[in-house]
Amino acid sequence: MTAVDINASKLAADSLFKRKRLVGFAIPAVIVTYLIYIFFSFDVAGLAGRANWNNAVTLASDSWSYKVHVTRDNRSGDVVYAVEGERKGLYPDGERPDWVSGDDVLTIDLGGDHIVRYLPDNRTEIEIPGFPLIEAQAEGRKVTSNLPDELPDWISASDRRIGITTEEGRITLTGARTEVFNYFPGWELFWFTLDSPYYGQSFTSIFFGQQIDPERSNVSGAANDFWYNKMWRHGDVAWAIGETILMAFLGTMGAAMIALPLAFLAAKRFSPFMLIRATTRRFFDFVRGVDALIWTVVLARAFGPGPLTGTLAILITDTGTFGKTFSEALENVDQRQIEGVSSTGAKPLQRYRFGVIPQVVPVLLAQILYFLESNTRSATIIGAITGGGIGLLLTQAIQTQKDWEEVAYYIVVIILMVMFMDWFSGWLRGKLIGRKD
Amino acid sequence: MADIAFSSTQQSVSDIQSHYMEMVQRRRLYGGLMLLIFVVMMVAGFYTVNERNAGGFWEGLHQIGDYPADVLSEAWENRAEMPALLLKYFPALIETINIAAVSTILGVFGGLYLSLLGTRGLAKWPRLIPLFRRISDIMRAVPEIVIALVLIFVLGGGPVPAMIAIAIHTAGALGKMFSEVAENADLKPVEGLASTGATWSQRMLLGVLPQVAPNYISYSLLRFEINIRASAILGFVGAGGLGYELRNAMAWGPGRFDEAAAIFILLFCTIVFFDQLSSRYRNRLTEGQAQ
Known part of the structure; x- marks a missing residue:
């Protein structure tokens, strides 16, 4: 009798082990098979061919460095100095970088013994160590030079255009203009643009030194010039960050305020009518299922692009999510506390206020604060679609495909914003309902 | 002797009560202030967001069903x-x-x-x-x-x-x-x-x-x-x-x-x-x- 029993359970145990062993191998096998399928389905192998590595190089170098253009207009002979070649970064009249010298013959020292000279008659001399002196002249729409036929791969030359790329900088010559790009690490003009009197002043001389601008005090003048910096637009970025946080805040809080009363309707304990309960729950499911993307698309048609659309999209989607979790929290309310309160002769409203609310508030607050942080990220994404906040600035900067240092700036600001919101919601949670552990 | 002790207890009970009421009132005041700040933030926030949007809330509200209706029809x-x-x-x-x-x-x-x-x-x-x-x-x-x-x-x-x-x-x-x-x-x-x-x-x-x-x-x-x-x-x-x-x-x-x-x-x-x-x-x- 016992022997049979042992045998039977041994058999059962063996088959269980066999099954577990099989599952232990089957799960990794399924995952690997799936990843192989994805490898072909997403054409990962072909990706290397499609990827644009030049873009990657531009992005990697441009996001932490800047270039100063020295441009000679070959028709008028004027020479212009500009950071990133933008009007906003133009050197004021009579000023130029200190690595440019000379009057009739302009000597541009790129560093590392790479020297470019702008000579009269649109002639240019380029000195590069280990390479014979390059002489070129722009005549009408053509460029003539003493370059040999055999060229190293860092020089490209035709009779219309000569391009030279070295580690120290880039030189382009065409009939219309001669340009030298000198590269420097860092984010150019991050604090002040060149037209600000505070440009190039040290921190201490602004705060503790003599008054620089006779009309303004140093601190307020510097703050003003920083805020309205034309190149980096710090003021606009701050506004955009504020707008994104505002979208998240209004969306989350609005959703919580709408969801709380509805959650009572969906909770079995507080809503005796099956039909109402089911309708509210289906409403929550529907609103959640439609998802922020579709809400954004639909609402953008009605309200136009902007932060209001994003706010409402977050608000509507989260009403569903909050409704679901709030009603679950309400279902789990401890009945004894309500009975205790009603035994003192409390009316229904008082029973809710002192019996139910104190029990659910910690759960609700934790949920709301968690969503506040997560919605900051959603607001960035929705802002990119509907056109509001930092998401819009980011997509715009990426679409121009040249201001990568601005893209890097926005990314840093976004990460700091999300981390701040994460910290802030954790701090608030600690203050309001006590630490989790 | 016992009388004194009794009156002092009574004293402290009313003390405690007035303390308690004071605390409750202060809590209510803080709670009310928090609520007020919150409401002001919500209203001001919606106002700002509405200002910065391309179309306003009230103009858009009646059009909200237009696009879904078009799509559905x-x-x-x-x-x-x-x-x-x-x-x-x-x-x-x-x-x-x-x-x-x-x-x-x-x-x-x-x-x-x-x-x-x-x-x-x-x-x-x-x-x-x-x-x-x-x-x-x-x-x-x-x-x-x-x-x-x-x-x-x-x-x-x-x-x-x-x-x-x-x-x-x-x-x-x-x-x-x-x-x-x-x-x-x-x-x-x-x-x-x-x-x-x-x-x-x-x-x-x-x-x-x-x-x-x-x-x-x-x-x-x-x-x-x-x-x-x-x-x-x-x-x-x-x-x-x-x-x-x-x-x-x-x-x-x-x-x-x-x-x-x-x-x-x-x-x-x-x-x-x-x-x-x-x-x-x-x-x-x-x-x-x-x-």
């Missing part, structure tokens, strides 16, 4: 073609789900490593715990769209940028959640395994993972659900899948609303389906643990 007119359209966009739907699934799988592995390396008592290099925690914080803080847009510039449009972007965020988010679970894991099996000379990966695989697996799987399922939504949204900025098709269909405008309707239907059904599926499995997992 056009879809209803062409209802005969709806099955064909649903079939046409089915591959895009599969792509969206694939993006979510792959990025969840990759994110789970990444999160697993980050959590185990960033948990006290389990970490391979205890000195590097803060480093791994910061890494997972930063990965969690980056919105998917940032990485996706940059990668689209380098790699071109398609599912891979979205996959990488979502996987990075998922790894960071799961890293934090996993690590909270792993902190409560019993260390005795780990010590037992260590005494037999097991390597770090063997200790983790055999000592820790069986303890935390139900919670990990539950969190992963929740992430998968979130990632489906994320992959649809990223498609809208050019990363392939259903979102990309939706943007194209919308760009065509009226006349092609039936295509948009088909995509809406597919997206809605997918989200609801996986929502239900994952919540059912998660319930089963957490219930199984409670028993």
Whole structure:
């Protein structure tokens, strides 16, 4: 009798082990098979061919460095100095970088013994160590030079255009203009643009030194010039960050305020009518299922692009999510506390206020604060679609495909914003309902 | 003697009462002030947001149903073609789900490593715990769209940028959640395994993972659900899948609303389906643990 029993359970145990062993191998096998399928389905192998590595190089170098253009207009002979070649970064009249010298013959020292000279008659001399002196002249729409036929791969030359790329900088010559790009690490003009009197002043001389601008005090003048910096637009970025946080805040809080009363309707304990309960729950499911993307698309048609659309999209989607979790929290309310309160002769409203609310508030607050942080990220994404906040600035900067240092700036600001919101919601949670552990 | 003692108790009771009332009143005052500040913030916030929007709230409110009505009526007119359209966009739907699934799988592995390396008592290099925690914080803080847009510039449009972007965020988010679970894991099996000379990966695989697996799987399922939504949204900025098709269909405008309707239907059904599926499995997992 016992022997049979042992045998039977041994058999059962063996088959269980066999099954577990099989599952232990089957799960990794399924995952690997799936990843192989994805490898072909997403054409990962072909990706290397499609990827644009030049873009990657531009992005990697441009996001932490800047270039100063020295441009000679070959028709008028004027020479212009500009950071990133933008009007906003133009050197004021009579000023130029200190690595440019000379009057009739302009000597541009790129560093590392790479020297470019702008000579009269649109002639240019380029000195590069280990390479014979390059002489070129722009005549009408053509460029003539003493370059040999055999060229190293860092020089490209035709009779219309000569391009030279070295580690120290880039030189382009065409009939219309001669340009030298000198590269420097860092984010150019991050604090002040060149037209600000505070440009190039040290921190201490602004705060503790003599008054620089006779009309303004140093601190307020510097703050003003920083805020309205034309190149980096710090003021606009701050506004955009504020707008994104505002979208998240209004969306989350609005959703919580709408969801709380509805959650009572969906909770079995507080809503005796099956039909109402089911309708509210289906409403929550529907609103959640439609998802922020579709809400954004639909609402953008009605309200136009902007932060209001994003706010409402977050608000509507989260009403569903909050409704679901709030009603679950309400279902789990401890009945004894309500009975205790009603035994003192409390009316229904008082029973809710002192019996139910104190029990659910910690759960609700934790949920709301968690969503506040997560919605900051959603607001960035929705802002990119509907056109509001930092998401819009980011997509715009990426679409121009040249201001990568601005893209890097926005990314840093976004990460700091999300981390701040994460910290802030954790701090608030600690203050309001006590630490989790 | 007894009389004095009695009166002093009475004194202190009324003292306590007045103290209590005072405290209650102060609490009410603070509560009221907080509420006031909150209401002012909400109203001012909505006002600002409304000001900065292209169209106002009240002008837009009555048009809110126009677009869905247009889409639905056009879809209803062409209802005969709806099955064909649903079939046409089915591959895009599969792509969206694939993006979510792959990025969840990759994110789970990444999160697993980050959590185990960033948990006290389990970490391979205890000195590097803060480093791994910061890494997972930063990965969690980056919105998917940032990485996706940059990668689209380098790699071109398609599912891979979205996959990488979502996987990075998922790894960071799961890293934090996993690590909270792993902190409560019993260390005795780990010590037992260590005494037999097991390597770090063997200790983790055999000592820790069986303890935390139900919670990990539950969190992963929740992430998968979130990632489906994320992959649809990223498609809208050019990363392939259903979102990309939706943007194209919308760009065509009226006349092609039936295509948009088909995509809406597919997206809605997918989200609801996986929502239900994952919540059912998660319930089963957490219930199984409670028993």
